[in-house]
Amino acid sequence: xxxxxxxxxxxxxxxxxVYGFLLILLRLTxxxxxxxxxxxxxxxxxxxxxxxxxxxxxxxxxxxxxLISATTLVLLNWLISLATYRSKRLExxxxxxxxxxxxNGKLFQDVMGSSKLTHHELQAALRQAGCTCVEEVxxxxxxxNGAISVVLGRHPPAAHYASAAAHPSSAADRHxxxxxxxxxxxxxx
Numbered sequence: 179x180x181x182x183x184x185x186x187x188x189x190x191x192x193x194x195x196v197y198g199f200l201l202i203l204l205r206l207t208x209x210x211x212x213x214x215x216x217x218x219x220x221x222x223x224x225x226x227x228x229x230x231x232x233x234x235x236x237x238x239x240x241x242x243x244x245l246i247s248a249t250t251l252v253l254l255n256w257l258i259s260l261a262t263y264r265s266k267r268l269e270x271x272x273x274x275x276x277x278x279x280x281x282n283g284k285l286f287q288d289v290m291g292s293s294k295l296t297h298h299e300l301q302a303a304l305r306q307a308g309c310t311c312v313e314e315v316x317x318x319x320x321x322x323n324g325a326i327s328v329v330l331g332r333h334p335p336a337a338h339y340a341s342a343a344a345h346p347s348s349a350a351d352r353h354x355x356x357x358x359x360x361x362x363x364x365x366x367x
Contacts, residue, residue: 183238186246192234193250200230201258205272273322280318280328293320304328 182189234247262269277289279300290300300318307328309315316331 179241182240182243182246184236184243188236189234189238189243189246190250192236193247194254196230196234197251197254200226201272205274276322277320278317279320279326280312280315282317283313283315285312289320295320300326 235243258272262272277293279286279289279293279295285300290297303318303326304310304312304315307330309328309330314330316329317327318329319327321327
């Protein structure tokens with residue numbers, strides 16, 4: 179139980195190498211993989227952890243070997259967290275930067291493609307925010323953790339912008355355009 183089959187420092191080195199490899203691998207697969215776990219993603223993580231177990235413990239199944247490996251991983255995770263807190267450059271490298279998916283009703287297909295985000299996943303996030311279409315969105319951001327933040331905001335029609343630019347002191351600047359006959363006449367039912 180307490181007899182370690184390999185030197186303790188080898189367990190530490192193996193833990194550091196495997197942690198670094200998995201950090202790079204998961205970073206390269208994108209934000210979607212980390213932030214939004216579908217059932218197949220969860221299966222991948224479970225199988226991945228089993229696959230790297232032997233490379234970390236070198237066949238040592240002792241209690242002490244497991245404690246050394248676990249301590250190494252937790253300490254390494256704490257050190258990476260501290261380093262990314264202190265260095266914005268390292269934070270960008272390890273965690274990435276938020277990406278704008280939608281700005282003022284315009285969807286950026288290139289960002290969706292590079293993030294491997296499907297339209298179904300984006301629509302689910304918009305529905306969760308109470309939105310029915312892209313045009314209603316002021317901004318949608320793919321966060322570092324894979325979540326999608328949505329800020330709703332109705333925008334006046336393009337004709338309103340054109341008339342406001344042509345006549346800056348007109349009433350159109352101060353009041354939104356009427357949307358129906360009842361609002362235009364001021365009558366109520």
